Amino acid sequence: xxxxxxxxxxxxxxxxxxxxxxxxxxxxxxxxxxxxxxxxxxxxxxxxxxxxxxxxxxxxxxxxxxxxxxxxxxxxxxxxxxxxxxxxxxxxxxxxxxxxxxxxxxxxxxxxxxxxxxxxxxxxxxxxxxxxxxxxxxxxxxxxxxxxxxxxxxxxxxxxxxxxxxxxxxxxxxxxxxxxxxxxxxxxxxxxxxxxxxxxxxxxxxxxxxxxxxxxxxxxxxxxxxxxxxxxxxxxxxxxxxxxxxxxxxxxxxxxxxxxxxxxxxxxxxxxxxxxxxxxxxxxxxxxxxxxxxxxxxxxxxxxxxxxxxxxxxxxxxxxxxxxxxxxxxxxxxxxxxxxxxxxxxxxxxxxxxxxxxxxxxxxxxxxxxxxxxxxxxxxxxxxxxxxxxxxxxxxxxxxxxxxxxxxxxxxxxxxxxxxxxxxxxxxxxxxxxxxxxxxxxxxxxxxxxxxxxxxxxxxxxxxxxxxxxxxxxxxxxxxxxxxxxxxxxxxxxxxxxxxxxxxxxxxxxxxxxxxxxxxxxxxxxxxxxxxxxxxxxxxxxxxxxxxxxxxxxxxxxxxxxxxxxxxxxxxxxxxxxxxxxxxxxxxxxxxxxxxxxxxxxxxxxxxxxxxxxxxxxxxxxxxxxxxxxxxxxxxxxxxxxxxxxxxxxxxxxxxxxxxxxxxxxxxxxxxxxxxxxxxxxxxxxxxxxxxxxxxxxxxxxxxxxxxxxxxxxxxxxxxxxxxxxxxxxxxxxxxxxxxxxxxxxxxxxxxxxxxxxxxxxxxxxxxxxxxxxxxxxxxxxxxxxxxxxxxxxxxxxxxxxxxxxxxxxxxxxxxxxxxxx
Numbered sequence: 001x002x003x004x005x006x007x008x009x010x011x012x013x014x015x016x017x018x019x020x021x022x023x024x025x026x027x028x029x030x031x032x033x034x035x036x037x038x039x040x041x042x043x044x045x046x047x048x049x050x051x052x053x054x055x056x057x058x059x060x061x062x063x064x065x066x067x068x069x070x071x072x073x074x075x076x077x078x079x080x081x082x083x084x085x086x087x088x089x090x091x092x093x094x095x096x097x098x099x100x101x102x103x104x105x106x107x108x109x110x111x112x113x114x115x116x117x118x119x120x121x122x123x124x125x126x127x128x129x130x131x132x133x134x135x136x137x138x139x140x141x142x143x144x145x146x147x148x149x150x151x152x153x154x155x156x157x158x159x160x161x162x163x164x165x166x167x168x169x170x171x172x173x174x175x176x177x178x179x180x181x182x183x184x185x186x187x188x189x190x191x192x193x194x195x196x197x198x199x200x201x202x203x204x205x206x207x208x209x210x211x212x213x214x215x216x217x218x219x220x221x222x223x224x225x226x227x228x229x230x231x232x233x234x235x236x237x238x239x240x241x242x243x244x245x246x247x248x249x250x251x252x253x254x255x256x257x258x259x260x261x262x263x264x265x266x267x268x269x270x271x272x273x274x275x276x277x278x279x280x281x282x283x284x285x286x287x288x289x290x291x292x293x294x295x296x297x298x299x300x301x302x303x304x305x306x307x308x309x310x311x312x313x314x315x316x317x318x319x320x321x322x323x324x325x326x327x328x329x330x331x332x333x334x335x336x337x338x339x340x341x342x343x344x345x346x347x348x349x350x351x352x353x354x355x356x357x358x359x360x361x362x363x364x365x366x367x368x369x370x371x372x373x374x375x376x377x378x379x380x381x382x383x384x385x386x387x388x389x390x391x392x393x394x395x396x397x398x399x400x401x402x403x404x405x406x407x408x409x410x411x412x413x414x415x416x417x418x419x420x421x422x423x424x425x426x427x428x429x430x431x432x433x434x435x436x437x438x439x440x441x442x443x444x445x446x447x448x449x450x451x452x453x454x455x456x457x458x459x460x461x462x463x464x465x466x467x468x469x470x471x472x473x474x475x476x477x478x479x480x481x482x483x484x485x486x487x488x489x490x491x492x493x494x495x496x497x498x499x500x501x502x503x504x505x506x507x508x509x510x511x512x513x514x515x516x517x518x519x520x521x522x523x524x525x526x527x528x529x530x531x532x533x534x535x536x537x538x539x540x541x542x543x544x545x546x547x548x549x550x551x552x553x554x555x556x557x558x559x560x561x562x563x564x565x566x567x568x569x570x571x572x573x574x575x576x577x578x579x580x581x582x583x584x585x586x587x588x589x590x591x592x593x594x595x596x597x598x599x600x601x602x603x604x605x606x607x608x609x610x611x612x613x614x615x616x617x618x619x620x621x622x623x624x625x626x627x628x629x630x631x632x633x634x635x636x637x638x639x640x641x642x643x644x645x646x647x648x649x650x651x652x653x654x655x656x657x658x659x660x661x662x663x664x665x666x667x668x669x670x671x672x673x674x675x676x677x678x679x680x681x682x683x684x685x686x687x688x689x690x691x692x693x694x695x696x697x698x699x700x701x702x703x704x705x706x707x708x709x710x711x712x713x714x715x716x717x718x719x720x721x722x723x724x725x726x727x728x729x730x731x732x733x734x735x736x737x738x739x740x741x742x743x744x745x746x747x748x749x750x751x752x753x754x755x756x757x758x759x760x761x762x763x764x765x766x767x768x769x770x771x772x773x774x775x776x777x778x779x780x781x782x783x784x785x786x787x788x789x790x791x792x793x794x795x796x797x798x799x800x801x802x803x804x805x806x807x808x809x810x811x812x813x814x815x816x817x818x819x820x821x822x
Contacts, residue, residue, distance in 0.1 A: 012145070012149060014059040014060065015149070015263065018056055018057075018059060019263045019266045019268075019269070021055055021061075021361075021364075022052055022055040022056045022263070022266070022268060022269065023266055023267075024068065024069070024361075025052045025055050025068075025357070025361045026052045026268035026269075026271050026272050026275075028068075028357075029048045029049055029051070029357070030271065030275070032048060033045050033048065033275070033279075038338075039346065039349070040346065040350050040353070041283075041350055042279055042282035042283040042286045043283040044350030044354065045275075045279040045282070046279035046282075046283045047350070047354050049272055049275045049276045050252075050276070051357045051362065052268075052272045052275075052361075053256055053259060053276065055361060055362060056259045056263055056272065057259055060364070061363055061364045062364065063364050064359075064364070066359060066360065067360065067364055068360040068361055068363075069363075069364055149264075149265065152265065153262060153264065156261035156264055157258075160257065160258075167212075170203070170207065171201075171212075173204060174201040174203045174204075175202050176201060176202070177201065177202050178226070180226075181200070181202075181234070184231065184238065185200045185219070185238050187235075188238045191239070192239065192242050192243065192246060192291070194245060194246060196217065196245075198217045198219060198242065198245055199217070199218035199219070200219050200220075200221070201221075202220070202222075202223050203220050203221070203222060203223065204223050205223075207220055207222060208221050208225070209225065209237050209238075209240075209241055210241070211241045211244040211245055211249065212250060213250060214248075214250050214254055215251075217245045217250070219241045219242070219245070225237075229306060229307075232299060233299065233302065233306065234303075236288060236292070236300045236303045237303055239288050239291060243284045243287045243288060243291075244284060247280075247283075247284070249280055249284075252276065253277065253280075256272065256273050257273065259272075260273045282331070282332060282335055285300075285304075285332055285335060285336055286335070286339070289336065289339045290341070290342075297336050297337070297339050300336060301333055301336040304332065304333070304336070390440045390442055390443060391441055391443045392437060392439045392441065393412065393438040393441045393470075393479075394436065394437045394438075394478045395456070395478045395480065395481060396430075396436075396478060396480050396481070397434045397435075397436070397460070397480075398434060398480060398482050398483070399483060399484070400482060400483075400484040402482075403434075404430075404432070404434025404435070405430065405434045405463070405483060406431055406432045407429060407430065407461075408430040408436075408463075408481075408483065409427070409429050409458070409459050409460065410428050410429070410430060410436045410456060410457070410481070411424055411427050411458075412424070412425055412426035412438050412441070412454060412456055413425065413454065413515070414453075415452060415453050415454070416452050422455075422513070425441075426438040454470040455468060455469045455470065455511070456468050456470060456481065457515050458481045458483060459517065459518055459533060462485070462486050463486050463533070463535075464483055464484050464486045464487065464533055464534055464535025465533040466481045466482070466483055467510070467511060467518060467519065484535045484536060484537075486532060486533050486534065486535070486536065487535065487537075487579075488530055488531065488578050489508055489530070489531045489534045489560065489574060489577065489578065489579050489580075489581065490528070490530040490531070490578075490579075491529060491580050491581040491582045491583060492526070492527045492582045493529060493585060494527055494583075494585070495567065495584070495585055495586075496584060496586055499527075500525070500526050500527025500528075501523060501527050501564055501567065501585055502523055502525045502526075502527060503522060503523060503564065504522065504523040504527070504529070504562055504563065504567075504585070505562070505563045506520065506523065506531065506560065506561065506562050507519055507520035507521075507531070507561050508520070508561075512626070514561070534577050534578070535577060536577050536578065537576060537577050538576055538577075556575065557573040557574060557575040558574055559572070560573075560574065560581075562583050562585065563639065564585060564639070565638070565639055567585035567586065567587065567639060568585060568587060568588040568589065568639055568640060568641035568642070569588075569639050569640065569641055570583055570585055570641065586641060586666050587666040587667035588639045588640060588641075588667070589640045589641070589642055589666055589667065589669070589670065590636065590637065590638050590640065590668070590669040591611065591637040591645070591662070591664060591669075591671075592634070592637075592671055593634070593647065593672030594632075594633045594674050594675070595607050595609060595629050595635065595656075595674070595675045595676075596675070596676055596677065597651075597676075597677045598676045598677060599654070599677065599679060603629075603632045603634075604629060604633045604651055604654075604677050605629055605633055606628060606629060607628065607629045607633070607650065608626065608627075608649065608651070609626065609628065609629060609635045609647065609649050609650075609675070610624060610625070610626045610647070610648045611624050611625045611626070611637050611640065611646075611647060612624050612645060613643060613644070613646075614645065614646065614661050624645070625637050629649075640664060641666070642664055642665050643663070644662065644663050646662075647662070647672055647675055648675075649677060651677050653679070654677040654679065655677070655680035655735045655736060656675050656676060656677050656678065656737065657675070657677075678737065679768065680737045680738060680766075681735070681736060681737075681738055681766040681767055681768055681770045681771065681772065682770070682771045682772065683707075683733070683736055683764065683766060683772050683774060684771060684773055684774075685732065685733075685773045685774040685775050686730045686731055686732075686776070687705065687707075687726050687730045687732070687745070688730055688775060688776070689778055690755050690777035690778055690780070691779075691780050695729050695731070696730050696778055697726070697727075697728045697729070697730060704725055704746075705745065705746065705747050706723045706724060706725045706726060706732075706745075706746040707723065707724055707726060707732045707745060707746070708743070708744050708746050709722045709723070709744075710722070710742050711737065711739055711741035711742055711763070711766075722736060723746065737766075738766055738768040739765070740763040740766075741765075742760065742761065743760055744760060750776075753778050753779045753780075753781065754778060755777040755778070756777075
């Protein structure tokens, strides 16, 4: 399956959506026709069926809150990403030659649910939501459905073409009508006010009476019909056919036939065709009776019976006849016999029903509007749908011994990941108890991935400043900010020629941009800098610390940032504090490129693009960058150091196909290959405890548990991976590019305790448009009790048991030694 919907996918989606809605309308019109038979003029019955025909013909209809289909809660199929499909897949589990543990060992990817018809899996986390329903067909099934639909359509259209060819051959044998019949025909044409040219022909055999020609109309009569009917009866038959010409019934019949072929799988399409033909003849009969008056109804019915009795052959394709295969002659005769002139009330009823049916049936349920670029929300505003979820954020500032620190300035920032902006929303100084409190802070969802977050910055004279990102749990419990003694990071910044670089930005926090007044400064004219609010630390901080799963972690150094627009960015390291570090800035490289949406074929404007450095050198930590594309999908990274980089683009409802790692050279401009956005596939599942099967909450600890994925679009050599948080119920879902993907848990302890971890390390194949479900089972931190495997032999059987065993062997049975483990 391709990554993008083909034209056939889109057409089939439209056909399916129009077909089921037309079926609902057809059922409604059939009921109305039955209930209102005799109360409504035949022309109004015909018009009601025309509404069903219109719904079959229209690929889309305008949304409206009063739509009949709003009751079903189903919106029109979306274009672009939604038109394609989502399927679920089962991946065979590996064969592992190990004894089964005392709890369920199967961790192979399994199907947790059927894929929905819209092409959208369950949201990554949070509460269940009600989604739009689409009529797209998933995966390989969709291909077979499309093939069968096309085969049926081509077969029916081939038949129609063959019948049209035969009709044209037969028409070559027809001759002009005699002058007497032609004069009568012209008088009827004048009575009906038909100014257009209409041809009258005589056919040998039993073809007709019928009307033919969608645009150049004509009427054909059997050769013996003028002799069999009286002039008065022949006049009525000719009037009937000329009314078909006035109404352009041949055109409507051909359109209805083609639409029935397009929707051949839908019985209501054929019901619509039959209803149109039936009501068409009734409407023509009623029009003739209105023209000749009630007194001529009997003679008209007699003429109709005479034609039906003598000419039993049905009209062929391309013609509309007085008597055809699909006509209910009995109902027509009853209508003629009981005909009454239309009243104003019946006319008003018909018009009202038609207007209501058009308003209800030729509109669609209002779908979700396309996402518009969200304006920057004020600092106190919550994300959409969470306006009322606010908390009071309280915390405490302490010194390195745990004592409260008064007079600490604490600032709360809100960072917008989408627009790459941060803004200060609260500023407070701690009291004697070292506490701070920020009321009415919009809560961070504990089980959702958001495009914004919070960070706290605390500063105090003589103390090292603290910058800390807030996890969702921090808004439920008070964060504790520990400010140790201050120390200075200082040095000199020069270029490769040894000249000082003035005006360079230097900061020592982990943020992508500096926070004014917090661990940041500028170089002076001599290139010198000094950050005086760093936190002092020495050799004790470099001692290994337990990291779980029998592993340890040691700090060998910390990085800081040096930026200048005319040079490549630098991230030098210091190995203690205080520290003196001189920095040499190298010539900058420039990377330019473009992001295209493969689904729509258009440039992807306003897309977040990341430049991800490869971890190819252990002696340095290369710095990445991020930006947004312009309206034409273009982006530009300047001041980049030489090295290898991977490119990545984030957009709603998309993942991306990225080129291989790029090698860029200092002082040069580079044009990156086009980044293509696709729909991709999904990896979703649960994280559970292996011994109990209970879900492992991703928000249970201060360090958030996430599932990270690297693969074809995010090489393991890169410094970043796709990641998604695990919610409070242990669930996760992440959109990934097709190909071999490597999911893992971000908590080292959990990852090393994942049962059969080697299976995930081998990679999981994900196909475009498919959902692959996996389960991470976390083994207990403490090993399960291991029973003593030493065997104990049972007592020797008594003689009677020996005799019984010997008898069993003689009869062909067998015995075995019996062992028991304590």
